[in-house]
Amino acid sequence: MCGIAGYYRLPVAPEESRPLLQRMIGTLAHRGPDGNGTYIDGDVGLAHSRLSIIDVEGGRQPLCNEDGSVWITFNGEIFNYVELREELIARGHVFKTRSDTEVIVHLYEERGPDCVELLNGDFAFAIWDRNRQRLMLARDRAGVRPIYYAERDGALAFASEVKALLEVPGVEAEVDPIALDQMFTFWFPLAPRTPFKDISELPPAHVLIASTHGVTTRRYWDFTYPDAAQDRPVSAAEEARLTEEVRTLLLDAVRIRLRADVPIGAYLSGGLDSSITTAAIREFVPEQLHSFSVAFETAEYDESVFQEEMVAALGLRHSVTVCRDEDIAGILPELIQHTERPIMRTAPAPMMLLSRLVRENGTKVVMTGEGADEVFAGYDVFKEAKVRRFCAAQPGSRLRPLLLRKLYPYMPRMQGQSQRYLEAFFGGQASLDDPLYSHLPRFRTSSAAKGFFSADLRASIGDYDAVADLRDRLPADFTRWHPLSQSQYLESAYLLPGYILSSQGDRVGMANAVEGRFPFLDHRLIELAARIPPRLKLKGLTEKHILRRSIEDLLPEGIAKRTKQPYRAPESRAFLRSRVGAAVLDHMSPANVEAAGYFDSTLVQKLVTKCDKLSSTGFRDNLAFVGILSTQVWHETFVNGLTGKRGMAVARQMMNDWRSGTSAATPGSP
Amino acid sequence: MTNTIKHKVREFVETSFLFREGREGLADGQSLLAEGLIDSTGILELVSFIEAEFGIIVEDQEIVPENLDSVNQIAAYVAGKTSGITAVAV
Numbered sequence: 052m053c054g055i056a057g058y059y060r061l062p063v064a065p066e067e068s069r070p071l072l073q074r075m076i077g078t079l080a081h082r083g084p085d086g087n088g089t090y091i092d093g094d095v096g097l098a099h100s101r102l103s104i105i106d107v108e109g110g111r112q113p114l115c116n117e118d119g120s121v122w123i124t125f126n127g128e129i130f131n132y133v134e135l136r137e138e139l140i141a142r143g144h145v146f147k148t149r150s151d152t153e154v155i156v157h158l159y160e161e162r163g164p165d166c167v168e169l170l171n172g173d174f175a176f177a178i179w180d181r182n183r184q185r186l187m188l189a190r191d192r193a194g195v196r197p198i199y200y201a202e203r204d205g206a207l208a209f210a211s212e213v214k215a216l217l218e219v220p221g222v223e224a225e226v227d228p229i230a231l232d233q234m235f236t237f238w239f240p241l242a243p244r245t246p247f248k249d250i251s252e253l254p255p256a257h258v259l260i261a262s263t264h265g266v267t268t269r270r271y272w273d274f275t276y277p278d279a280a281q282d283r284p285v286s287a288a289e290e291a292r293l294t295e296e297v298r299t300l301l302l303d304a305v306r307i308r309l310r311a312d313v314p315i316g317a318y319l320s321g322g323l324d325s326s327i328t329t330a331a332i333r334e335f336v337p338e339q340l341h342s343f344s345v346a347f348e349t350a351e352y353d354e355s356v357f358q359e360e361m362v363a364a365l366g367l368r369h370s371v372t373v374c375r376d377e378d379i380a381g382i383l384p385e386l387i388q389h390t391e392r393p394i395m396r397t398a399p400a401p402m403m404l405l406s407r408l409v410r411e412n413g414t415k416v417v418m419t420g421e422g423a424d425e426v427f428a429g430y431d432v433f434k435e436a437k438v439r440r441f442c443a444a445q446p447g448s449r450l451r452p453l454l455l456r457k458l459y460p461y462m463p464r465m466q467g468q469s470q471r472y473l474e475a476f477f478g479g480q481a482s483l484d485d486p487l488y489s490h491l492p493r494f495r496t497s498s499a500a501k502g503f504f505s506a507d508l509r510a511s512i513g514d515y516d517a518v519a520d521l522r523d524r525l526p527a528d529f530t531r532w533h534p535l536s537q538s539q540y541l542e543s544a545y546l547l548p549g550y551i552l553s554s555q556g557d558r559v560g561m562a563n564a565v566e567g568r569f570p571f572l573d574h575r576l577i578e579l580a581a582r583i584p585p586r587l588k589l590k591g592l593t594e595k596h597i598l599r600r601s602i603e604d605l606l607p608e609g610i611a612k613r614t615k616q617p618y619r620a621p622e623s624r625a626f627l628r629s630r631v632g633a634a635v636l637d638h639m640s641p642a643n644v645e646a647a648g649y650f651d652s653t654l655v656q657k658l659v660t661k662c663d664k665l666s667s668t669g670f671r672d673n674l675a676f677v678g679i680l681s682t683q684v685w686h687e688t689f690v691n692g693l694t695g696k697r698g699m700a701v702a703r704q705m706m707n708d709w710r711s712g713t714s715a716a717t718p719g720s721p
Numbered sequence: 722m723t724n725t726i727k728h729k730v731r732e733f734v735e736t737s738f739l740f741r742e743g744r745e746g747l748a749d750g751q752s753l754l755a756e757g758l759i760d761s762t763g764i765l766e767l768v769s770f771i772e773a774e775f776g777i778i779v780e781d782q783e784i785v786p787e788n789l790d791s792v793n794q795i796a797a798y799v800a801g802k803t804s805g806i807t808a809v810a811v
Contacts, residue, residue: 468761468764468765469781469784469785471784471786472761472764472784472785472786473761476760476761495757496760499760657736661736661737665766669760669766670760670761670762671760671762671763672762
């Protein structure tokens with residue numbers, strides 16, 4: 052895994068171009084500590100920092116085709132590169148390396164920007180086509196790997212992370228108020244929008260072309276589902292056939308994700324999905340597999356018992372990092388440096404402790420179960436919507452709403468809830484034909500935290516309506532899909548890249564130079580699962596039914612039948628109940644809140660006091676607390692200070708210290 | 722008596738729920754649910770407050786919007802309980 056950066060038609064003096072590229076790529080050294088390189092062609096520059104995984108010796112970048120007319124800087128993995136390489140060689144291409152990177156270059160020669168359609172992988176790359184004088188940026192289908200860009204006066208700069216763009220003259224860190232409104236609704240900004248004004252994210256499954264004709268982007272793939280009208284009962288024979296198809300494809304997705312010239316480890320949460328990927332690896336790798344887990348000091352979040360069951364069943368070599376409340380508080384500033392956006396939940400924090408553990412054990416690549424809940428319908432929001440629809444269909448029924456109580460068995464507060472209030476919370480306000488029906492309760496609850504916005508921020512947001520904006524972006528055939536497919540789309544096309552794969556994925560992994568691989572996000576598997584009738588995914592209220600059936604012989608019964616427990620971490624109490632928290636909490640002091648200007652400091656103090664006073668805190672208050680605190684930290688890190696990036700000076704110093712400790716990096720260009 | 726109760730209820734609602742919305746005021750008859758001021762945690766906070774503040778026990782079947790969905794309703798419910806009158810039937 053790696054970091055990439057570069058620019059197109061940037062007016063920079065020749066003697067300053069290499070130092071600028073070095074500064075940009077230097078901010079991404081955490082992503083690729085094994086070396087870096089630059090390529091310059093007039094007012095175009097490419098840079099690369101490398102974490103060597105495939106072709107450790109030969110894979111240096113940027114690299115080019117036979118005649119030097121096509122140059123690439125690439126972050127990610129192409130898992131079907133072995134097959135593509137053979138085909139390309141058969142068609143006469145000459146390879147200089149064994150790397151997957153070079154496959155893209157030759158495919159581009161043949162197909163131009165459409166080359167992405169043949170790639171099975173997690174990727175973000177830039178290609179400079181000298182003959183056509185054209186820069187292409189591309190990003191994988193699900194949005195595993197990031198790429199950001201900024202356009203200024205006909206020039207374009209791009210990078211894996213925003214911090215590299217902030218090195219470019221003319222690119223400053225300033226908040227985008229609409230992005231804040233979106234984050235306090237959905238938990239992430241709607242791409243291409245980012246929290247940084249005038250800095251964009253290339254959305255997943257998009258290519259960007261920059262040429263003398265300007266900058267254009269287009270989508271080359273999307274999650275798509277059959278019409279609900281096609282939904283019908285499934286025969287036992289058909290279910291058996293689909294189950295076998297899922298198994299075959301899932302195992303193949305794991306198999307090609309084992310391609311690496313370094314050892315691969317496994318994340319093990321104790322839940323179904325990572326147990327499946329871990330067990331599947333064992334089908335191909337005879338050596339003892341090294342697995343990694345987070346355990347929590349607090350029993351409510353801890354899944355150690357299930358992790359240990361898998362460790363025993365598969366004979367794993369296992370390492371655990373124990374996450375305490377003070378760890379979450381202590382790591383927040385460093386975490387926000389990497390997420391580059393506020394977070395509404397603390398769940399990314401333990402993931403950063405986990406990648407640190409992996410790194411300390413000398414492992415660079417881990418397989419994880421991410422994506423299974425989106426692709427095979429595992430999330431509670433799917434069940435919740437199903438029950439709500441079921442109740443709404445017979446408003447007079449006294450029995451149907453009793454199902455609401457079955458939804459959140461792991462949340463004591465829900466269990467203690469009065470039936471009539473449960474109905475009120477999950478019921479009525481949403482119209483059944485609203486395309487966002489499944490997610491409206493979550494959006495409404497999250498939006499409550501906007502009550503803390505300052506008058507100034509409210510004024511700059513104006514009458515913008517984030518939920519209406521999302522509704523307007525849905526694909527044309529969305530309304531024809533089955534309700535389950537609709538909610539799956541909202542999770543897969545939005546929350547997955549916007550939050551799960553970024554703040555809780557790439558960023559926290561790459562913070563410690565650890566690459567995640569996600570078999571469930573193999574697009575062949577995504578497309579197969581999308582075609583499977585909804586009733587085989589969420590069967591009754593059993594989530595991921597067909598997935599469970601497809602691999603039941605690989606797992607201990609207790610794991611295969613286990614009901615999903617969402618991955619969560621301690622929220623406000625992590626900051627209020629620990630010594631370390633006090634220092635971080637200073638970001639929420641009246642002076643700091645007023646200085647940043649986003650929130651009403653009086654209301655924020657009331658929130659802190661309330662969370663501190665009560666023995667436990669509810670969802671809405673926790674979300675407001677973590678959202679406000681992390682926004683304050685984000686502001687301090689990226690926006691504050693005389694140069695517009697005081698926090699970045701600190702980040703850069705840390706990076707320099709870190710680099711001087713590892714002098715193995717070899718700057719230079721091909 | 723009822724005014725004292727109402728005053729205390731109002732104060733609780735303002736500090737616990739109202740502050741989220743940053744509003745200047747909420748009419749005593751306004752619905753907490755309809756205004757989006759109360760969630761599943763909020764209702765438990767409200768019940769805990771009533772039990773601790775007024776020394777009464779809120780029975781499970783009494784935790785319904787008819788009793789607890791506005792300052793007026795909460796005050797009437799508490800007044801009824803403390804004076805021994807049966808709460809609004811469900």
